[in-house]
Amino acid sequence: MAFLQLLIMIYEYKKQLDTTKDFILPCKKDDLKSIQQFLPIAKPDFDGSFSTHQLMYGETGNRIYLVGLGEEKNASQIENTFRKFAFETQKYWEDEIQVFGEFLNEDALLKMVVGLEMSQYNIGEFKSTKEEKKEITVSISSTKNIDEILVEGKYTGETINKIKALVDAPPNIKTPEYLGDWAKKSAKEAAYKCTVLKQKQLEKQGFEAVLAVGRGSVNPPVVIINEYKGKDSEKIDIALVGKGITFDSGGLSIKPSTNLHYMKSDMGGAAVVLGVVELVAKLALNINIIGIVASAENAVDGNSYRPGDVINSYSGKTIEIIDTDAEGRLVLADGINYAIKKYHPEYIIDLATLTGSVVRTFGYAAAGMFTNNQEMAAKMSEIGFKVHERVWQLPMFEDYEDDLQSDVADIKNFNGKPIEGAINAAKFLEFFTEKHEKWMHLDIAGVSFGASPYAKMKSATGYGIQLITNFIKEKAV
Template sequence: MTYKHIKTIDTSKDFILPCRKDQLERIKDFLPIAKPDFDGSFSTHQLLYGKDGNRIYLIGLGKEKHSAQLEKTFQKLAFETQKHWDKNMQLYAEDLNQDELKKAIIGLEMAQYEIGEFKSEKEKGIKRTVAVASSNAIKNILNEGHYTGETINRIKALVDAPPNIKTPEFLGKWAEKSAKDADYKCTVLKHKELKKQGFEAVLSVGKGSVNKPVVIINEYTPKKSKKVDICLVGKGITFDSGGLSIKPSTNLHYMKSDMGGAAVVLGTVELVAKLKLDINIVGIVCSAENAVDSESYRPGDVIDSYSGKTIEIIDTDAEGRLVLADGLSYAVKHIKPEYLIDLATLTGSVVRTLGYEAAGMFTHNKVMASTMSDIGYKVHERVWQLPMFEEYKSDLHSDIADLRNFSGKPLAGATNAAQFLESFIEDHKNWMHLDIAGVSFGSSPYAKMKSASGYGIQLITEFVKSKAVK
């Protein structure tokens, strides 16, 4: 889908006409009938025909409280009706502010996502252009909305990809191509280099797989200063069998999604580069496949880590925190960012706590927590802060190593995982951990099986923008 700016709408041709709840009066001049059976309720739409036989798609924006999720109503409209569109469509945007217009474009773009990439027979898509009618200067908004929606689709495709294709090496090649296309630097550390540099936790998790682990380091640094403003670290487990602590077979096929955090990191760096934000950002993805083999690491093992700390393995299914530990240690030792954020589909505990409506947020930085929370509400990718009380730290105690990777208790699992990660940040003052297990992948009105949501791209990109030089 491409987007262009026009000053006025051609009412003799097809167009999309947004309307707030109970505000039909504002658009009455565009209506072919005085009282359509439509009240502007959120995520509703109705087709009318103009006097020239053209289609007019009324789309409901709902009330003010729905502004944060306007992309959903545009995504639904396009998903359900675009098969009837010609190559050209118009959008009347005179009454949309910049945030609303950006959301509209994101939604239209998200509707272009094709989950059936691996079907032998696929419908051939039509390349369409949406002409956006507004008297305001909107070129930058159209670009940002387009790039954001496009990036969300790209990370959804990554998360939904099957694990026999989406190996750690595949993620590395994806990042290298992205870096070439979006003009940033990408370094992929493979097995020999990981061993040389001491990524022992990453290597331990990947020992049981024929698909060897990699660590991806993406750098977008347009500022003259060498100081890195933000470093993102993502969990990139391309398939999680649980290792020797093997998971039940029910829903095991969905464990291809255990690299949702890595997808957000890869996508955000790409999007920031496309938007040419004036900020230095580094993304680190620690990627491995947690498989079962004669060489798999075992419960009871003591492994090394990049930090030099030793870890007693209680449960091989608590592997995500191990690869993140090495990524965080690398970040604080070599990147030294002002802000350090890790993202991971880390625990079932956070899903049991918050369900599927918010990510678990862990940090000691109140200002950072407040900023991220406010952004989460603004873009409808919400976060909720969970405690990291000192008393929980006893769950990390090991008699034979510096710490253990799992408490074995049925309580406070998400906090236990967050405090494990905290052990590897060297008291970084601006660190945050986001557990996105409940929001990265799940039920969708656009697929019959569970699929990727695209959560995190808008949240983290808006945080990056809040720290960028104006």
């Protein structure tokens, strides 16, 4: 794969297209008439099929790019077509590239900017040689004032790239404390409050499950608490809780070596929480949210917690450890219970790359959604299809609770069966929710990290930023 010349994009809108300079013509499938006035020939070999593009030349030798938006069913993925287009053509762009945006609705304009920004993700951050970035102006022609859309699109795309960089970062650099430092820096930049609880504070406050998971690592665990308050009120509207396992060896229940290097991605849920709080703060939404990341490294050492151990938790409930590789649900149990008892949020959503079971169920097309609140489920599903970060609900029947019963503790962390794994994990988390009526668990193991046309190996997808931010926007009044 060739090294990509990255750009710093500056977005502005203008009322009229300058047809003597380079410009982009977005076009729906079989709708060339909408852009016919700008075409140098009457019938180009282009039909607007999704994620296609064609280069033509104008009268002054300027480049005219036709970009296919496809059919209505492709509307949720417009950022993908612009990301692909920019990735493949931007090396030819000069100081300015124009976009004819008159016939794009607000959603399409937003997705276009997000896609252009996503094309600037640099997965080779840790390579010894890098190219300098080039600044370019992206001018979008429209008779409507679209400044706010351009700002939101740029912030959203930048945030997706930032959390992808976090997920893709190597585990020797991305320790729990590194996540805490990232959050503190973000809080200063985006003007929200960040508190990082370290070892002694975790011990004092009773984060026993987080401490147990992190006991075998030289890198101590942390709990990150991000607070954004856009309203003049102390009431917390939404709490987000993310699993932040910065590397997962499986502990003493050690994982096979195949693909073990990808376990740096086991903090994908934490990355979403960190990114969403930053984005909501930058967008200055009228809402109060809390983002909690429970972070540890699940390593193997003489101090590691063991199968058969009984540990305590923030809730005061005891847990029998059946499998030390079922560690994500332990740190989430503490994070969820802390969020509920400390902040009493109206809604609480946790996100985690939690189980291989959800991947076996959905592959890489959707996240597993678990909740007893059908209003939340319907809204999250609707948003998921709109932004192409889809979720699908799985049951939370009481029948599954029998598999979590322990003889020696209040609950066990794993059922030991090759069935119902994702549901079993969700039922475990439910045990620590204090019967909260508006709680949702999203298992994003299959959608957070995977194969990509933009990298030779598996890499972060950025899944969850648009899904959760749009859910929050729906609740911001």
